Amino acid sequence: MEGLTDSGRQRLTTSIVAGTIVVLSVALRFWCKLKLKGGVHAEDWWILAAVPIYLGAVADDIWGLLNGISGENLDDIIVALLQNPPPELVLAFETYLKSLYIGYVLYIFLVTTIRFSILLLYRRIFSTPRFRLQTLIMMGVSLAWFITSIVFAFTYCIPLEKFWRPLAPGRCLNFNLFYFVIGILETAIDLIILVLPVRATFAVQLPLRTKFFVSGIFLLGIFVIATDVLRIYKIYRPGQIYIEFTESIFWTHIHSLVAVLCANLPIYKPLRAKVVNFFSSIQKSFGSSLRSLRGDTRQRIGDSADGPEASFDLKTMPSDSPMGTHKRPEGSLEESRYPILDNRGGTYTSMADRSDASMDTLIIPSRGIVRTTKVDVF
Incomplete structure (x- = not known):
């Protein structure tokens, strides 16, 4: 050229x-x-x-x-x-x-x-x-x-x-x-x-x-x-x-x-x-991945914010601990106990019945009174 x-x-x-x-x-x-x-x-x-x-x-x-x-x-x-x-x-x-x-x-x-x-x-x-x-x-x-x-x-x-x-x-x-x-x-x-x-x-x-x-x-x-x-x-x-x-x-x-x-x-x-x-199809795949990512992010945020492990140093207690007993309901999968220290120095014991995947039972012996309450588990 x-x-x-x-x-x-x-x-x-x-x-x-x-x-x-x-x-x-x-x-x-x-x-x-x-x-x-x-x-x-x-x-x-x-x-x-x-x-x-x-x-x-x-x-x-x-x-x-x-x-x-x-x-x-x-x-x-x-x-x-x-x-x-x-x-x-x-x-x-x-x-x-x-x-x-x-x-x-x-x-x-x-x-x-x-x-x-x-x-x-x-x-x-x-x-x-x-x-x-x-x-x-x-x-x-x-x-x-x-x-x-x-x-x-x-x-x-x-x-x-x-x-x-x-x-x-x-x-x-x-x-x-x-x-x-x-x-x-x-x-x-x-x-x-x-x-x-x-x-x-x-x-x-x-x-x-x-x-x-x-x-x-x-x-x-x-x-x-x-x-x-x-x-x-x-x-x-x-x-x-x-x-x-x-x-x-x-x-x-x-x-x-x-x-x-x-x-x-x-x-x-x-x-x-x-x-x-x-x-x-690319748009649908991208949207599905984005929704999955958002779901994982919300789950991680929930674990860190509301999970009991985030606020306390948890250790598994022996099954013969004198802090209390918990009779596992029939059909439950497993039983766990977690000692939790309250702000006043007393010890709270969490009895977790994993058959209820969304809730934990907290048995709290304090001042001679046993109280039971529920918290969310993620």
């Missing part, structure tokens, strides 16, 4: 990152389908076909940047060629322009596969005759857009090589104007496709919350429209013959990436459920 300009490095980074995200998003889609036994359908194969096309566009962009030139527009290239540059630079110019041409053709195929994937998904979800007819019409419109764009791509310059050899004899159309018109039509088609299922969703007998949720998923495709509008705004140059090629490649990557993600997004519902369940 040493010989690249800042715009060239930006394009290279964008191509690699976008290509990686596209591959991962489609792989995740198929994982959801196969792992959760959702079945693989026609729309999945169409979006899978978009992966090699996108990777081809990424490879083409890298090839044009590393073996051609970085980030120049066609007007600047023509000016440089008129100055009789060395043959190496001429070859670099041609390589760069070839990569732009190949990238444009691949983009036409990529957008078409994404549209067909989305429309086929619509047809599988909504089976009403009217909606299926609408999707079929949009598939026809998308196909017409594809054919028109391909014909233009191969007839833009006559001969075709004049695109990457601008000083060669021949003629070329106004690429800037045609690209603008094609971009407007593309945006209109995408908008219709993305809004198409909203009406059908509200016509189905579903809870209102579910309708808004499903419509929201489809309307997230509005980001596709936004990136397309930004792309047209950035690359169109009024009154010029050629578009802003550097901005065109960058925004085309962004637009294509968002389109692939939006096509995959409705398929991620099972994955979202798993993620929600995962975080819910």
